[in-house]
Every structure is written in structure tokens, then in C-alpha cells.
Amino acid sequence: MTSATQATTPALLVLEDGRAFRGRAYGAVGETFGEAVFATGMTGYQETLTDPSYHRQVVVMTAPHVGNTGVNDEDPESARIWVAGYVVRDPARVPSNWRSVRSLDQELTAQGVVGISGVDTRALTRHLRERGAMRAGIFSGPALADEPTLLARVRAAPRMTGADLAPEVATAEPYLVPALGRKRFTVAAVDLGIKGMTPHRMAERGIDVHVLPATATLDEVYAVSPDGVFFSNGPGDPAAAAHPVELMRGVLDRRTPLFGICFGNQILGRALGFGTFKLKYGHRGINQPVKDLATGRVEVTAHNHGFAVDAPLDRDSDTPHGRTRVSHVCLNDNVVEGLRLLDRPAFSVQYHPEAAAGPHDAAYLFDRFVSLMEGERA
Missing domain, CATH: 3.50.30.20 (Carbamoyl-phosphate synthase small subunit, N-terminal domain)
Incomplete structure (x- = not known):
């Protein structure tokens, strides 16, 4: 036509x-x-x-x-x-x-x-x-x-609540995105719906990125001898994503540097024992204001999520994996936009620091991940 x-x-x-x-x-x-x-x-x-x-x-x-x-x-x-x-x-x-x-x-x-x-x-x-x-x-x-x-x-169509969709969009086979220039680190990236620019941003920082299926086991993650583990964005209800939650708990137990974005932030929340809930209409676009609670800096960020983590904003939380702090909030509605563990090398954000279409205010988060891996290596 x-x-x-x-x-x-x-x-x-x-x-x-x-x-x-x-x-x-x-x-x-x-x-x-x-x-x-x-x-x-x-x-x-x-x-x-x-x-x-x-x-x-x-x-x-x-x-x-x-x-x-x-x-x-x-x-x-x-x-x-x-x-x-x-x-x-x-x-x-x-x-x-x-x-x-x-x-x-x-x-x-x-x-x-x-x-x-x-x-x-x-x-x-x-x-x-x-x-x-x-x-x-x-x-x-x-x-x-x-x-x-x-x-x-x-x-009669299916609802988004209760939908486990990451396996439907993730890679079926592992693949490697090699470091650009000198290799400094190896990262195992669990693909829950990863965007192509994300491993590229890590490769720019000298990281070999092994992208693994959403169904990857803990043994398969550590088979690549990672210096860090990354959990990507993706679709669906985090409450239905039982396997990624258990996988992340295994990574936390080993105290490997960990970074999650978007769906990965929700998976970290559930791995720590927090609940998640469906937002009324979600955050989607490239103009969402987020405040870093540690610095007071406001970032304009790219979002795509319909669910959020239910964690207290006014205090640190004791979890099975140590003390956890909400690190970022959305200025439009006070939704949790980031988590940081105080006793282990792990953090996450609800937005997209790779932001291929812009803005690039949050690109420093990849450098923070590198710093975590440098600290563990030292």
C-alpha cells in the first residue's frame, strides 16, 4: 500500500x-x-x-x-x-x-x-x-x-501488570562488544531489553562487554570473569521477573561491582526487599528532571518506565545486603530514581544514562561504575 x-x-x-x-x-x-x-x-x-x-x-x-x-x-x-x-x-x-x-x-x-x-x-x-x-x-x-x-x-488483550517480557526481547545467544582502545575491564551485561548504545558507552571506557541472555545463570555470568555486572533496561512488570531478581541477589552476595538502569533499578529494588508499583501514566521522554540527593544537582534525563521502586526517601534502609539509600528522585512526582548500597559496591538509576537521543547529563554514571571496579581491583 x-x-x-x-x-x-x-x-x-x-x-x-x-x-x-x-x-x-x-x-x-x-x-x-x-x-x-x-x-x-x-x-x-x-x-x-x-x-x-x-x-x-x-x-x-x-x-x-x-x-x-x-x-x-x-x-x-x-x-x-x-x-x-x-x-x-x-x-x-x-x-x-x-x-x-x-x-x-x-x-x-x-x-x-x-x-x-x-x-x-x-x-x-x-x-x-x-x-x-x-x-x-x-x-x-x-x-x-x-x-x-x-x-x-x-x-480482552493482556495487561502490562504481571507481564514477564524481558525474555521476549533479550538476546538468545551471548555476544561481545569489545572495548574501544585499551581494554581495562570486563563486564557481564544481563540483557533484559538492552539498548545498543549502552554497551557502546561502556566500550568507550575501555570495557569488554559480554551481553548475556535474560535467562543467564550465575555460573554463566561469572564464566566471563567479570570485574562488574550490569543489569539493563527492559519491558514488563518487575514483580513478575523472578529470575533476574534471584540472579542479582547472587551477584550482591559475591560483592561484585554492580550497576543497573531502568528495569535494572527495579530489579535491584526487589532484590533488596523493596516493593515495586505501577505508576499512573509513567515517565517517558527525554526531558525528565531528576535530583541527585547527594549533590543537590538536577539532571535533565531520558526515561522510559511505567513501574517504580517503593523505598523510603527520608532515611536509609536496612536490607539483607546492607544499608541502602535512595540516591535520586524525580522532581515532578518524588518517584525513586536511584538506589545506592552503602556497604557494597552497587548502585542503580531509573533513567537512561546512555541517552542516545540526548540529553547527556547522566553520562557520568558510567564513570562511576568504572570507579567502583577500580576500587575493587585496588
Whole structure:
């Protein structure tokens, strides 16, 4: 189907609470289901689409104009688009960028991603903020079924709560991202939905990164003789991720330097005995303010999470693995954005320090990980 045909093909977005938005097909024509969430970045849509953390989510872009810079082959964070569906207001008619090799709608069509355009994404975002993230379906084609029938199908779709999704997006086989320049350390990175820029940021610091499947055992982690262990971002409910939690406890028992981001932060929280909970509408975008409680410094950071750690902000906590302190908080809602162990070399943050689409305020966290490994080696 050509772009011109898609632009006139009717499409319908149906939310599980019964609200519906009409528009036009964008990308593949068909149907899809997922959790409707909104992302606030004005740029970086290619990195968003290919972030495995968005698996089974219908992403609403709050920026009104999407697709202006087209698609290139250098910026993807993984080998495919992971979003379940895509919602935009005004798609670019013609991409304009010297790096562009094809248009965004061509890429969505080629990968079978069902989207919808012409939607009032401001109204949709306000609705999701008020009612919370919820299941949704996008339906397109010349003959759409009646809304009650489509609504029933949306309500029959699986929820995000209780979903163990990391094994669905993680690598099936281990692979190595070699250090750039002189090798200084070896890190075992547990892939829970890792973005391509993350091992690259470590490689830039002289680290050989062994990326391991989400199902890796403790023996497999230590088979690479790691100086440090890393737990990545990823999709799903951390309460359903029993294996990564037990794996992290094993790493903590061995007192190996440990760093977790995003889903890895939630896994650390659960490994320490804290609970996790689902946020009303989550944090997604590249403009989220986070305060480092140790320094008072405020960082503008990239986020993609719908769950958070339930840990006290006003005091240190005694855990089976030593005293733990909340290190960072979100200034929008006081959600826990980082944890630091006081008696062992381990820390985590809820956001993305690799931030391929920017900003780069948090890049120093990779240097902090290096410092932990230097300290243990000394």
C-alpha cells in the first residue's frame, strides 16, 4: 500500500475505557493491541521505536510533527521496531535530513507496525494523564467493525501488570562488544531489553562487554570473569521477573561491582526487599528532571518506565545486603530514581544514562561504575 493510499485509509484508536479517536492509517494497515502510553520527547523518535522497553506498548507522541528527519541505519537501538503501535498527529509529508535513507511511514510499513495519524494527541495525552495508562487497540482498513466490538477485543488483550517480557526481547545467544582502545575491564551485561548504545558507552571506557541472555545463570555470568555486572533496561512488570531478581541477589552476595538502569533499578529494588508499583501514566521522554540527593544537582534525563521502586526517601534502609539509600528522585512526582548500597559496591538509576537521543547529563554514571571496579581491583 502506498503512502498516498494510507493517508486516506480510515483508522480508529480505541481505549479500554471506551474513549475512541478517529484518524488515518500510518504505517502498516491492520490491527494491533498494547498499553497506551505517551512519550514527551520532541526528537529521538527512531530511538524510541527501537527501544525494547516499549515492547507491547502503543506509543503516543506528544510532539505534533513526527517523521521530519526520516529514518537512517545508524540510530536504531536494536535490530527492529518494538512498539506495538504508533500514534502521531501530523506526520511529515517529506523527510528532510542529510542522513535520511527512507521515510518513517515506509519503515513502519516494512516492519508491519500499525499506526494512526491525524489524532488530537494533546487531548489523548491529557486523557491518559487523568485516567492513567491503559490498554488500547489501533484498527485500520476500508471496513472497520463497530466500536463496541472493537472495545470488547481491547478489553480482552493482556495487561502490562504481571507481564514477564524481558525474555521476549533479550538476546538468545551471548555476544561481545569489545572495548574501544585499551581494554581495562570486563563486564557481564544481563540483557533484559538492552539498548545498543549502552554497551557502546561502556566500550568507550575501555570495557569488554559480554551481553548475556535474560535467562543467564550465575555460573554463566561469572564464566566471563567479570570485574562488574550490569543489569539493563527492559519491558514488563518487575514483580513478575523472578529470575533476574534471584540472579542479582547472587551477584550482591559475591560483592561484585554492580550497576543497573531502568528495569535494572527495579530489579535491584526487589532484590533488596523493596516493593515495586505501577505508576499512573509513567515517565517517558527525554526531558525528565531528576535530583541527585547527594549533590543537590538536577539532571535533565531520558526515561522510559511505567513501574517504580517503593523505598523510603527520608532515611536509609536496612536490607539483607546492607544499608541502602535512595540516591535520586524525580522532581515532578518524588518517584525513586536511584538506589545506592552503602556497604557494597552497587548502585542503580531509573533513567537512561546512555541517552542516545540526548540529553547527556547522566553520562557520568558510567564513570562511576568504572570507579567502583577500580576500587575493587585496588
